[in-house]
Amino acid sequence: MKREIPLMLTAIIGLTFFVQFFVPHRPMGFLTDMFSDWFSIIAAAAIWLGALNLLRVSLEKIYKKDRDWFFAAVTIASFLLIVIIGFFFSSGRSFQEPGTKFDWLYINIYTPLMATMFALLAFFVASASYRAFRARNAQATVLLLAAFVVMLGRTPFGDWLSSLVFLPKGWGISNLSNIVMNYFNVAGQRAIMIGIALGTVSTSLRIILGIERTYLGGD
Amino acid sequence: MRMKKALSYISLVAILPLLTWLVHERERPGSTIAGPYDLSSINTPGDVQGSITINWFRIPGDQPTGATATAYRLLRSTSKDGQFTEIASIDFGQPGPSQQSRQFRDTTAVLANAYFYKVISEPEGTPLESNIAGPVTSVAQSSEAGATAMLDEILFPPTQLRAFDTPNDDGRSITLEWKISPNDVPKSGQFNGYEIYRRTTSDGPFEMVGDATGGETDLERHVKIFGDGHGVKNGVAYYYYVEAKFNGQRAKSNVAGPVKAREQWFHTGRAVSLVLLGILIASILYFINQAKAGKKLFIRKIAGLEAVDEAVGRATEMGKKVFYIPGTQDMDNVQTIAGLTILARVARLTAEYETKLEVPVAKSLVMITAREVVKEAYLNVGRSDFYSDDMVYYLTDDQFGYAAGIDGLVVRQKPATIFYQGAFYAESLILAETGNSIGAIQIAGTAMPAQLPFFVAACDYTLIGEELFAASAYLSREPKLLGSLKGQDIGGKLVFLSLAIVIIIIVTVAAFSSPDMISQVTKMFEVH
C-alpha cells in the first residue's frame, strides 16, 4: 500500500511516456495527454501545499514563542493580505490585469523585494572578486583570464583597450570574447551537457524500474 | 582478456555507424523531393490573347542580379515523351517575380493545344534537366480578370499541390505541400496568404478548413507545408485545393487527392534514438547487475577525494574545527544525497583523528539524515562516545539567512577546513568568500553550472559536476550508483566518442572529395 502502489504508478506512467515517444498509435497519445493534465493539477496542489506548510511552520513559531516569532507573524499577515485581496478585491479571474489591487501589490511590494534580494548579489560578487578569487593554480588562472576576456569583451571598454595596443578593428578583445563564447564555451558546455543527459537517463531509468526509491522517502 | 576487449571495441566502432546508418530515416515519408527548377506551367490568367506562363525556381549560379554567362533553354513539346523543341533562351542573372523563382510567358502557344515544357541549362558544363510540366492549354479569356498584361499585377496560383497522410502520427491529420505562388514575395503588402479548401467526396462541395501565411516553409525544397488537423477522420478520402489571395484576385491550385489519414505504429524518424538509447539502457542495467553480483567495478581516482583526507588531517594538526556545508537544498535533490555520502567519509576521518566536526544545515530533513550519517560513521570506527546530536544543527530555511548564519559561525570559530558538498545557488559566493577570508582550506563539490566557476576560483579543490556523483558512488559502493556510472561511461560516453571519431574521419574526407555527402551522413543523428 505505502510503497507498492506508488512504485507501480511510477513504472506505468513512466513507461507510457517512454513508449508514446516511439508509438504514435492510439491510445498512447490519449494516455500521455491525460497524465499531463493530472500532472499540471498535482503540481498546482503541491505548490498550495508549500504555501500551507509555510503557514503551519510560522504558526508553530508563534505558538512556541520562537525567537523570531514576530517575523513569522509578519509572514502570515502578508500572506493573508495578498490572498484576501487576490480572491475578493481583484475582479476574479482577471485578477492579474493592470489596475487591479493585486497588480498594485505585485508591482509595488513583490517586485522591489525580489529584485533587491537578487541585486544584493552584485555587492557580494564585488567583494568576493576582491577577497576570494585567486589565481591559485594554472586552472584557476585560465578561468580568471577567460572571465576577463568575456567581461571586457562584452563592453565597449574592451575595444578601447585593444585599440590602445594597436589591434586592428575586428581583431580586438570583443572578437576574442565572441570566439570564447561560440567555440570554447560551446565545446565545454557540450561535454557537461552530454554528461548531464546520460546521468538523467540512468536516474530516470532507475526510477521507472523501481531501483531508485529515495524519492519516496524513508519509511 | 585484453585481446577480447580490443576486439569487442573494434567491432563496436565498426558496427555502430553501420547500424545507425541502416535504421535512420532517409527522407520524409509521404513527401517527394522536388528536382531542380521545379518547373510548373499555367494558362496565363487574365490574358485576352491567351498564353501560357511557365514558372521555375532558380538553380545555384542564377542570382537576381549577377553574371549572365549561362542561360536557361526552354523546350516545348505536344506530348510528354515526344520531340521537345527549344522555343526560348532565358539569361541567368535576371530579376524574377520572387527571389527564388523565374518566369517566362509563351505567347507562341496555339490556343486550345495541350503542351509540355521543360527547362535545361548547363551551370557547370553538364546539362541539368528540369521535370516536365504539363499538359497545359492556353485559353483566351474575357477581359474581366484584369486584362492588364503586367505580370506583377496578375496573380499566379500556387502549383504542384501534394496531399499525403501526415507521417509518424496518430492519424487525424493530412499534410499539404505546394509551390508558393510567384506573387508570394516576402513582406509584400499585396499578397495576403492562402486559404485551404477540402471536400470528402470526389464531387461534393469544397469547404474552407484553414488559412496559411505566405512564404516557404521548407527553403531547401521550395515548398509551403500545411498540416490540416481540422476534424480530419481516419480512413476517409479527402480532396484539397489551395487558393492564393492577392489584392482582390484569387487563384486556385490543382486539386490533390484522394488522400486518407492513417495512424502509425512506429515513428520511423526515431529509430536511431531507439537503437542508441537501447544500447545505453542495456549497458546501465548490465553493469548494475554486475555490481549487485559483487563484481568489482573500477573507478579512477578523483583528485578532490584524495584532498579530503589531507584537509581533515590539517585541521587536526592545527587543532581546529572542520565545517561541512551540505547546501540549501532538500533531500529530494540528488546532489544533496551525493554530498551526504561524502559527509560520511569526512565524519569517519574526524572520528579517527578526534577532530571537531560541525554541520550547519538549512532543511530539517537534511538535519535528520545528516545526523544518522555522522552517527553511523562514528559508530563504525568505535568512537560513538565522541558523537553528539548537536554536531548537526539547523540554522534557517532561508537562502541568505543561512549564508549569513554560516558567515557568523565561520568568522567566530575560524575552522581550518570547510567542505561545501551539494546543491548551491547564489549563496555559494558569500560562503566561499568568508571561508577564504579566514584562510581555511575549502573543498567544494556541486553540479550547479552557474556556481561552479565561483567555487573553482575561491576554493582549493572542487568536485566538478559528475565528479561529485562519481565520488559518492565510489565512497558508498552502492551497486545502483556504481552500475549506472559504469553504464554511462560505456554505453554513453564510449559510444559517443567512437561514433564521433569514426564519422569525423568520414566527413573530413568528404569535405575535400564530395561536400554534399557531409549533411547526408550527419543527418543520421537528426532528431524528429
Added chain:
Amino acid sequence: MTGFWNIFGIWAAALLTIGIVSFLYRDNPVYKFCEALFVGISAGYWFVSLYYQNLLPKLFDNLGFTKMLGFSQDDGALQLAFRGQYDVRIWYILAGVLAIMMLLRLVPKVGWISRWPLAVVVGSTAGLYMITYFQSNFLSQLQNTVIPLVDMGRIKGLEGLASGELTADRFFAAYLGNLVLIVGTLTGLVYFYFSKEHKGALGSAAKIGIYFLMITFGASFGYTVMSRMSLLIARLYFLFGDWLGII
C-alpha cells in the same frame, strides 16, 4: 489606481528596497522584516494565481463544480455524466483525488498517501526526461560534433571578403572553429570518463579537457557577474529615477 496610490506605491517600493539593502551593513531586524514580508507575499501570490489559472479552469470548470456553485452556465463533465453522457473530462476526477492526496501531507497520520500523486509526478518526468535529454543533449550534440575538421565552405567564404570585413571571428570560424569544437567536446568527455585511469594518451586528453572546462567556467563567471551587476543597476535607476527623480 489613483495618483495617491501610485506615489504611495513608489515610496513603499523604495523603502522596502532600502530595507533589503540594509543587510549589507549587517543582518538586522529591518531586513528580517522585509524578508518575512517577501516570503509571505510570494507564497500568497502563488496561492492565488494557481487557484485562478490552474485549479479553477482545469479542475472545477471541467468537472462542473463552478456550475454547481452557480458561477457559470456551461456544463462540466459531472453534469453530463448525470445525464448519462460520457465526457473525456471526467478523468479529471482522478486528478482531483490525487491533488487532495497531495494536500493530505499536512496531516501526519495519513501523510504517506501523498506518495501516490508524487509517484505520478516523478513517473511522468522520468519517462519524459529519459527521451528528451537523450535526444536534445546527446543526439543533437553528437550530430553537431561530427563535423569536418576544417570548414571548407567558410574558408571559401573568406576569399569573397573585403580587407576590412575579415575579422578574427570569421577567420577563426573558418580555420579553427570546428577543430576547437571537436577537440573541446571530446576531451571534455574524456575528463568525465571514470572507468579508466587517466594515464598516457587518455591522461593528456583529460588534461586538455579540464582546461576547456576552465575556459567554459570563465565564460559563465563573466556572464554571471554581468547578470548580477545589471540587477543592481536597475535598482539604482529605480531609486534615483522613479523615486527621487534626480536623473
Added chain:
Amino acid sequence: MQRLFQILLAIDRRIIFLVIFLALSVPIFLHLKIDIDVTREVQIFYDAIEALPTGSRVLVSCDYDPGSEPELQPMAETGFRQMIKDHIKFAIMGLWPQGPMQANKALAKINEVREGFIVENGDTLAFGRDLIVVGPDTIRYGRDFINLGFQAGNELVIQRMGSSVAAAFPNDARYGRPIETYPIMNGLNKLSDFDFIYNLSAGYPGTVEWVQFAVDRFHVPCGAGNTAVQAPQVYPYLDTGQLTGLMGGMKGGAEYEKLTGFKAKATMAMVSQTAAHIFVVLFIVIGNLAYFMTRGKGQRKGLS
C-alpha cells in the same frame, strides 16, 4: 610596500560594497552615450523575426519573475515592438506564474494611448487594455494578441500544448473566457501551428525545456532571451541550430534595441554595466596582487 598590501587585504568588505555602489551610481548621472556592436547570436534572432511573413503567429513565453526583470523586461518590450511593427500576431504565456504579468507590464509600458475607449460593432474596447497603440499600429486583444496566462506543470505544459493548446490553457488570463472564442486562435490548435516561439527565460523551466520539447519534438523554431547567468549554458543549442538566436543579459537586450532602433533601458544601463565590469576586473587583479605579494606564490599553504 608589503605593509600597503597587507592593509589592502585587510579592508572591510563594506568599503568594497561602497566602492561598487559609487562605481555603478556615478555613471547614471553622467548621461554618457556609448555605442555597442551587435553579436551574431542577437542578429540571428532579429533576422528570424523579420523574416516571418505578416500575419504569422508567435508564441511569447515569459518564464521569469521580477528577480530578473532588469535583464529580460527590455527584451520583452523590444520584442513586442518589433512584432507589432511587422504585423505579427502573438500569444503570451508563462511557465512561471509571474511571466504573464511581466508581459502585461511590458505592453503597458510600450502602449502610447492609455485613456479612452472605442465601440466596435457592439463591444467597447478600452485603450491600454483591449487596444495597444504603438506608433502607427494598433493591435487588438483577442485578434492580434492574447494572454494565455500561466500554467503549472513545467515541461509537461509544453508537451500538452503539442497535442492541444486549448487543453493546456482552457481560459485566457485577461477575461477568463475559453480561448477558442478568440479569433486569433482559429486554426491554432497545436503547438506546431505557431510559426515561432520567443522564450524569455531566467532558469528552470525555460529555454532548455522549450528546446527539448517545442523544437526537438514539435519542430517549432525558437529564439530566446536569457539572463546572463543562464546564457552560456544554452550556447550549444545555438551552435546546433536548435535555438534560432539568443540574447544574453542586459547586453543582449541593448544589442536588440540597437537593431530595432528602439533605444531604451538596456542601452541606457550599458555605461554603468561597463563600469561594473572594469571594477570587478580591477578588484580581482588588485586582490591577487596583494595576496601574492604578501604570501609569495611558493608557500601558499593550500593544497594543489
